[in-house]
Amino acid sequence: IWSLVLLRAFWPTLKALFHESGSLYSLFRIEHLLWYSTLGVAVIYVFGMIPLAEPNPSFTITDFWRWWVVHLWVEWAFELFTAAITGYFLMALGLVTRQLVERAVLFEWILILVSGILGTGHHMYWAGEPDLWISVGSMFSFLEVLPLFLLVMEAIDQRRHIAEKRDFPYRLAYLYILGSAFWNFVGAGVFGGGTLNAPLVNYYEHGTFLTLNHAHTSMFGAFGLLAIGLIYMVLRYLTAERPWSDRPGVWAFWLYNLGMVLWIVLNFYPIGWQQLEAVYTHGYAYARSLKFYDTTVFWQWMRMPGDVIFALGALLMAWDFITKILAQRETASPNGTRSG
16 A cells, blocks of 8 residues: 555656656656565565465474565665665755666665575574575675665765755754664664674574664664654655754754664673673573573663663654644644645
8 A cells, every 4th residue: 555655646757757768767767766665565575474374384484484574574675665765865855866866776776686685594594594594694785785875975975065055954854864874884784784794603693682783773773763854854845934943853863873872882782792602602592591681680771771762762753743743733724725
C-alpha cells in the first residue's frame, strides 16, 4: 500500500520524465529509483514469511530465509531506500545536482547487488552454512555505505556555498539527514562492517553486546534520524513564511545523539569487549550465560543514563511535532486554505 501511495504521488513526474527523453535511461531517474526501492522493501520481506507458510524441519533452511529479512531487508532494501530518499532530499534542497544523485544511487545499486547479497554471508555460518561464508561476508559488507557517505560529503561542500548566498530554511531537516548519514557510516560501516566482520571477531562475537552496539546505532542512527528529518522537512514546507523555530528540534537531535554515545561508552562497549574476551577464554556458552552477565551488573545499570537522555529527546521531539502541527491548524482559514 505504501509503495502504491508513493507511485501515485510520483506518477505525473514519472510520465513527464519518460516523455521528455523516451529512452531506457528515463526509467532510472531518481524518482524511479526511489519507487523501485520501495518495491524492494516489500518484496524482500516476503521471503521471511516462507518459514511461516511452509515450516521446514531443517534449522539451516529456516534460518537461511530468516536472515534474508534480518540482513537483506534491513541492509539491502533499507539501504537502497535510504540512499534514494537522501539523494532525492538533497536534490530537492538544491544541494546536489540531479546527475550526481542519480549516479550515486545507481552506484549504490551496483554495490548492493554485489556486496549486499554477498555480505549476508557473514551470518550464514551461524545458520549452518560452510565457514567460508564468514570470510566472503566480511570482505563485501563494508562497501554498502560508501556511496551515501560520498554523496553527503558533496552536499556538505555545496551547503557551504549556499550558506554564503542566502538563508537556508531547511537547516533542521538537513541536520537530521547529516546525522543519519553519519550513523549510517559509523553504525553500519564502522561498528558493523569494520569492527564485527573481521573473520576472527565475527566467528566469536555473534550475538554479543558488540552486535547490540551495531544494531542500535545503525538502525535508529541511520533510519530513525532519516525519518525524523523527512518529517521536519514536510513541517517546514507547510509552515512556509510563518514563524518557525529550529531550537526544540536541534535540542532533540543532540539529546538523541548523546544518548546513543552514552549507550556505546557506558554499556555496549564495556560489556561487549569483556564478553568477547570471555568467549576467547571460556567459550561462547559461558559468555552468553547468566554467570557472565552477573559480572557486568554495574555496566548494565549504566545503560540508564543514555536511556533517560534519549527518552528526553523523544519527548521534546514529540512536543515539537505537536506544537508545529497545531500551529498549522490555527493558521488555516475556515474554508480550508491557509492564511499567509
